[in-house]
Amino acid sequence: MSTNHSIQIRHLLHTFLPSVIAIIGFFVLCGVTLIIRGQNPWEFYQLILISGFSSIDDIGSILFNSTPLIFTGLAVAIGYKAGLFNIGCEGQLYVAGFAATWIGIHLDLPSFLIIPLCLTAAIFFGGIWGAIPGILKARYGAHEVINTIMMNFIAFAIMSYLVTSVYQDPGQMEPQTAEIHDSAKLPKLAGLIPILPQSNYLNASFLISCVVVFMSYILLKYTRWGYELRLVGNSSDVAAYGGINPGTVTIWVMTLSGAIAGLAGVADVLGYHYRFVHSFSPGWGFTGIAVALMGRNHPFGVFAAAILFGFLSKIALDVELLLDIPHGLFIAGQGLLILGLVCMEGYTKIKNQ
Amino acid sequence: MILQFIPSTLRMTTPLGFAALGGIYSERSGIINIALEGMMLIGAYGYVIGAQISGSEWIGLLFGISLGIILALIHAVATITFHAEHIVSGLAINIFALGVTEYLIPTTERVPGLPELKLPLLGVYSILVFLLPLIMILSHLFLYKTPWGLRLRAAGESTEALKTLSLNRASWQYFAVIISGVLASLGGCFLSSNVHIFTKGITAGRGYVALAAVIFGNWRPLNGVAACLLFGFAATLGLENRWGIPDQLLKSIPHILTMVVLAGLVGTSKPPIALGKINT
Numbered sequence: 001m002s003t004n005h006s007i008q009i010r011h012l013l014h015t016f017l018p019s020v021i022a023i024i025g026f027f028v029l030c031g032v033t034l035i036i037r038g039q040n041p042w043e044f045y046q047l048i049l050i051s052g053f054s055s056i057d058d059i060g061s062i063l064f065n066s067t068p069l070i071f072t073g074l075a076v077a078i079g080y081k082a083g084l085f086n087i088g089c090e091g092q093l094y095v096a097g098f099a100a101t102w103i104g105i106h107l108d109l110p111s112f113l114i115i116p117l118c119l120t121a122a123i124f125f126g127g128i129w130g131a132i133p134g135i136l137k138a139r140y141g142a143h144e145v146i147n148t149i150m151m152n153f154i155a156f157a158i159m160s161y162l163v164t165s166v167y168q169d170p171g172q173m174e175p176q177t178a179e180i181h182d183s184a185k186l187p188k189l190a191g192l193i194p195i196l197p198q199s200n201y202l203n204a205s206f207l208i209s210c211v212v213v214f215m216s217y218i219l220l221k222y223t224r225w226g227y228e229l230r231l232v233g234n235s236s237d238v239a240a241y242g243g244i245n246p247g248t249v250t251i252w253v254m255t256l257s258g259a260i261a262g263l264a265g266v267a268d269v270l271g272y273h274y275r276f277v278h279s280f281s282p283g284w285g286f287t288g289i290a291v292a293l294m295g296r297n298h299p300f301g302v303f304a305a306a307i308l309f310g311f312l313s314k315i316a317l318d319v320e321l322l323l324d325i326p327h328g329l330f331i332a333g334q335g336l337l338i339l340g341l342v343c344m345e346g347y348t349k350i351k352n353q
Numbered sequence: 354m355i356l357q358f359i360p361s362t363l364r365m366t367t368p369l370g371f372a373a374l375g376g377i378y379s380e381r382s383g384i385i386n387i388a389l390e391g392m393m394l395i396g397a398y399g400y401v402i403g404a405q406i407s408g409s410e411w412i413g414l415l416f417g418i419s420l421g422i423i424l425a426l427i428h429a430v431a432t433i434t435f436h437a438e439h440i441v442s443g444l445a446i447n448i449f450a451l452g453v454t455e456y457l458i459p460t461t462e463r464v465p466g467l468p469e470l471k472l473p474l475l476g477v478y479s480i481l482v483f484l485l486p487l488i489m490i491l492s493h494l495f496l497y498k499t500p501w502g503l504r505l506r507a508a509g510e511s512t513e514a515l516k517t518l519s520l521n522r523a524s525w526q527y528f529a530v531i532i533s534g535v536l537a538s539l540g541g542c543f544l545s546s547n548v549h550i551f552t553k554g555i556t557a558g559r560g561y562v563a564l565a566a567v568i569f570g571n572w573r574p575l576n577g578v579a580a581c582l583l584f585g586f587a588a589t590l591g592l593e594n595r596w597g598i599p600d601q602l603l604k605s606i607p608h609i610l611t612m613v614v615l616a617g618l619v620g621t622s623k624p625p626i627a628l629g630k631i632n633t
Binding site: 154335 | 431448451456564
């Protein structure tokens with residue numbers, strides 16, 4: 001029993017070792033570039049510790065930052081498990097966010113009705129936006145990577161048209177819609193957790209993301225669908241031999257992935273801006289790829305990785321304000337981090353063959 | 354009427370065309386290149402930095418291309434030597450390039466642009482506009498009429514083909530990816546030299562559109578540039594829109610067309626067989 005346990009732990013260590021190496025590499029690299037710029041790296045490391053962990057407020061902000069990333073990270077991870085690359089999270093979350101906003105503006109219903117309605121609309125439209133590349137792949141063999149990228153552009157074009165013309169709030173200079181009804185706003189958690197200051201933005205979308213993480217775990221690990229999904233991801237030939245239709249799996253996985261990505265749009269629209277703001281996402285869809293990679297495509301791993309990236313985006317802001325270190329450092333570092341991870345992954349895969 | 358659209362169409366097509374040609378080299382050798390976007394961006398940035406420091410547009414061009422080569426080398430090392438997933442590596446490079454252009458030296462000055470030549474009736478254009486058709490034809494000749502082109506394409510068609518000739522697949526892929534870095538960053542240089550300044554998001558997703566043109570043009574230089582011409586024309590329609598159609602929707606014509614072509618509903622599109630296949 002105990003040997004079984006230690007094997008499990010060793011397996012876990014082995015799986016997440018590249019992620020740990022990548023994070024350490026990231027912070028070392030940040031320090032090195034600061035020395036090159038003639039700045040004191042110790043100030044930077046100190047600030048990271050202070051800005052991340054000094055109060056409940058900070059932790060709330062980190063969780064708030066990580067909420068959309070939990071959704072997009074999960075969306076990418078579930079696709080990846082089935083051998084599919086969903087690079088279209090960005091488009092899916094915009095389409096879904098707009099659908100939720102539309103309901104939130106046009107229907108005046110009590111919270112217990114309107115919030116589920118908004119969520120359903122978001123899941124539906126996000127799902128459709130993911131399903132289209134899925135269908136094109138299953139039916140015509142068109143590569144989902146190119147199609148999801150193209151769908152991003154199309155979603156962005158439609159959104160920017162809608163929000164700069166038809167639905168623009170006339171009272172505002174910036175392209176954004178009117179505010180949603182109060183009943184459609186997701187409650188802040190500050191009301192539930194007394195130690196969290198009222199100003200903290202952490203809201204119920206975080207709880208939704210926790211539920212979705214847990215449901216994804218159950219789906220992947222304990223259901224027939226999860227089994228089919230993983231089988232298709234390993235080899236669609238084997239899956240087909242086993243009586244599974246890889247095309248069907250491709251379609252529903254892309255739909256599910258799009259639906260989950262759509263919830264990232266909800267997190268912003270119903271939980272933060274309370275309206276659809278033009279290009280509100282700072283690239284959550286793309287960061288989701290890094291999150292999935294870092295979390296080794298495991299729901300709990302994704303959850304942890306999203307929190308790490310939420311933490312990074314918080315300190316990026318603090319570091320820029322207090323130490324005058326441009327935001328780009330973190331973006332560039334993120335790129336290298338993904339690169340390092342994917343190289344380690346590719347190298348070990350080849351070595352094990 | 355049509356004459357009015359030509360200048361803008363040519364200016365829209367040129368950066369796409371360079372990047373698409375770059376993409377064709379890389380993908381023909383079997384390496385998926387989503388990093389075109391990042392290579393264009395770093396080219397645009399490098400041009401302005403180089404020109405700002407030296408005061409010379411030629412140094413700018415050289416610097417832009419050098420940065421493009423560096424990014425291409427990173428992509429090559431990751432995908433060829435470390436067997437990394439091509440798409441993830443490409444995206445990582447795009448994110449890296451985005452960060453670097455914001456982080457390193459800020460660019461605020463106006464810099465000199467590349468020399469321009471006059472076309473009768475059609476206006477004045479950067480020399481890169483004239484270079485594009487030349488490189489397109491040379492690329493076609495290289496890929497289809499020389500033994501080296503045949504080897505490069507063989508690298509993309511099979512993981513074993515070159516081995517039987519005791520040639521190294523990896524070195525041909527390295528060569529192809531570096532060429533794609535040169536060409537994509539050249540497209541980026543065109544963008545920033547044309548407006549004399551580097552702005553955040555200057556490429557605006559053109560690298561991805563160029564990749565779409567590669568597919569649309571069936572991984573062939575002449576067809577690829579023709580696809581860019583079509584996309585450039587669509588973008589011009591979006592700019593000079595007087596029909597009351599929302600220009601955002603006109604601008605997504607290339608994206609919709611790509612999806613239609615990719616699905617095989619119009620024409621056929623057949624990728625190199627070993628595209629994305631990892632060396633063993």
